[in-house]
Amino acid sequence: MVGVDFHQLLTFEPQHHWGVGVAIYLFLGGLGGAMVLLAVANKMLLKRDDPSLYAWSTILGIVLVNFGALFLLMDMFIWDSFWHGHIFEILKVVYATFGAALFNGNLHPWIQIGALTVGISSALGILWALTMADRAAILKNISIIVKLGQALKPFENLLGWVLLAFSTVLAFYTGFLLSVAPSIPSWSHPLLPVLFFISALSTGTAWYMLWTYFAKGRDEQTQRVREKIAYQVEWGDIVLIGLELLAILAYFNYLYYANAGGKYVFDLMTSDVGFIGLFLVLGLIVPWLLELFVAVKHSYRFLIPLAAILVLFGGFLLRYYILHYGIYAYPWPS
């Protein structure tokens, strides 16, 4: 068409509805979910016994998910109501989000599935952690908690298996939260849930790397188990980061070839120094190389906490940049 520039027929517009609060939730939700999933998987599937590690990872994971959910609520809706002193509005939000699922059977939106999963996993996680309270650091000194845990002991396995299923959903669902946005190429991308899931597992693994590095076992046997777990999570993270790099390559390959909107976002993201320098290099490639170096050399273990912190940093930046580059490709001229 003579005289008509291609971009005149499409309008690119950044979304400004979901901000940093949602990015914090996506990060903490994935991290917390993965912490619980890895604890319960280690105990139920690999049969490794480290009650302090599992109980505290589960409790902290749940705290992080719920803390993140506060940011989500603030970013999405509660903030305005809060400032306007509309307590009724806040209650309405809570009812509408949980009530619609429970009473109206409205289970198709991912926000709804997420709200239920967070609620159920939190309850199950606390109960499961309590069953290990008699042998877990600090908890074993609080008699009421120990008594509660003993009452729950007969259900330990049942709770564990159900929690395994729910924590899996908890760790992967955040990627689907963004997927219902057909004209935002970086969100409706079919690989986004996979990328977020791998990244969540990697950040969860980073937490285990920090714990096994800093917290020594109370006796020789626990320490031996903990060393085994440390070895497993360090190699596990090397594999996970490798997979994440592959997923990122596939993500960008699809963006580039999918359509004009995808190509536009591809150009923006790959020319962003923050995305490439901070996320890709500092948050992904550098910790990967550090972990590989430690694993191959069997020394320089002091690099492990640094790698773990960089992985956590990268996990947050991934979500931040994906939200930031949520750009609509509208089918009209501008």
Added chain:
Amino acid sequence: MSENKSRKKTPNWAFVIDLNSCIGCNACMAACAQENQTPYWAEKFRTKVEQAEVGRGDNVGRIFFPRLCMHCQNTPCYYACPTGATYKTPEGVVMVDQDKCIGCEACVTACPYDARYRYELEDVEVNKKLFGEEFSIHQVPHVDKCTFCYHRITKGLEPACVATCPTDCRMWTDLNNPEDPVAQLVLSGRAKPLAEHLGTNPKVYYIALDTSKKESVFMEAVYSSERSKEK
């Protein structure tokens, strides 16, 4: 007998926009703002008319692009809404129940056609002052969008923007009535949905700019650009 039967049938409403006849007067936006009490004071509208300059150098023209909620039958906003506030009427009109809406904007991010906006608390207050508490149709903050003027179409009237459009660029029809010339535009495939590849299956159809019509503003720009090249 057959006439009675077809009258009872649920209507299959459709909206047709002829891009060749929009002159960018914005009468549709004014009519909609008045009819549906949208916050025009904050520049928020249920329907908009985009405009773009085409051509290069001195040979430029302007094209207009009216848009509104597409009332997608495969409905991203409905799938995203966690509270059931977004729902579909039996005729397929996509609506928002303002009492159930919590303003999470999941629907706004999901909508591929920028058809939704936030009706803020301040907007509700201004609206109540302008139209009176009793007559205000927006009682609480919520996310708002075009309803195809559901309150009008269910009484046999056209949407306000269609009734107002001076060039008949906006047209209204029932696809169950194939004799209607507007329905024929859709059924013949001349009017097409926007961004069909998204699979949203909209109820709004567009007649593309007719590039063979020399008098169209768009083509004036193109022709004059070609002419200047020939010289």
